[in-house]
Amino acid sequence: MITSPTPGSDRQGARNKGLARISALTLGAGAAGLVGAAAIALTLPSSTTATNASTATTAGDTFTNPFTNGNDDDSGSQLQSGTPPAPSFLPPVATSGAS
């Protein structure tokens, strides 16, 4: 199912937030550059990208704004929950952490 793209005003607002963040990053990076640290300049994906993305038909079946703040976030609802883990008092047979 293809749904309508995020309204332009919302997208523009989100984009403005992103641009504000970029300005801060660029300013910070510029200052850092004076002391030899990384200088970072970023450009967000263009609105053209978002428009084009709404026509893709195979990778995603809905279009959502990736810059939403999550207040109405219903993402992940199809992630499978399983049996909750139980406390263990046996020696571990494996560890789960970053690798």
Add this chain to the structure above:
Amino acid sequence: MSTTSTLRRTKSARLHTSAWGAIGTTVRIVVTDAAQLDSARAMLADDLAILDAACSRFRPDSELMQLRANAGQPTTISPVLAGAIRAALRGAQLTDGDVDPTLGRAIETLGYDRDFATVPTHGGALRVTIRHIPRWRQIELDEAACLLTVPVGMRLDLGATAKAWAADRSAERIAEALSCGVLVSLGGDIAVAGEAPRGGWSIRVQDVTGDPHTPSAGPSGLIAITKGGLATSSTTARRWQRGGDIMHHILDPRTGRPADSIWRTVSVAAGSALDANIASTAAIIRGHRAAGWLAKLGLPARLVTVDGSVTTIAGWPAEVSS
């Protein structure tokens, strides 16, 4: 190096383990039937060799790297690569793009462009210009026909989801073929299948995965699972520096830079290792929103802040020292 051991738990339940290095991480298989350990290890090793040939971004001859020559055109791929890309797209779709497989160029630019063991830990300052981050929705996959089209300029990195997907796949395959309980751990992404041992599969959750017989350096919890999967995402491993800036491997797709999260480690239990990995990776990127999001989904999780404070939600057991 490879190790094999038998762990006595009770008089009636012994578990049999083999561990070795592959696909740039530590591989561990545990089975409930000693007679099946060698066969289980061989099956898993075969699966991982096929996975590496399909999905590695550090091998010029891998299918993933060969895709670059056919960018923008439908390309026939193996079922394994098709499955791994489907898993990656599932992650992107279910997280609104927070778990994004199209950040290959960004992570290469930041210096992680080879097997991590050979990435220099320190280096000069980077001047990074990310002009455009291609979006995952532009990938076209026909899994039934094994046809894939990747837009010109896009470089895929399946590292976030491929290990977890492979753990699920191998655990199911081995348990069914050998008729025993199986735990597969690929760098801490854990899938279990078949009949669980009495008391469940006991797993220690910590910042950095390691030998279960060696105590954790940081906060840890000891839990047992009987089915499904468990995954941990953390910014405490695969770290390097460029120009004094600390880099890690979990990138925020909004910026193409390492995620600046309030969580250093997030562990999630789910119906599969893949879904656990998708949720834990997204949680690192989502920061403050993560705990509420996971609770709403009913996914048991353990979140560790940068300063080491532990929060457990949605039925994750209270911390038991190990």
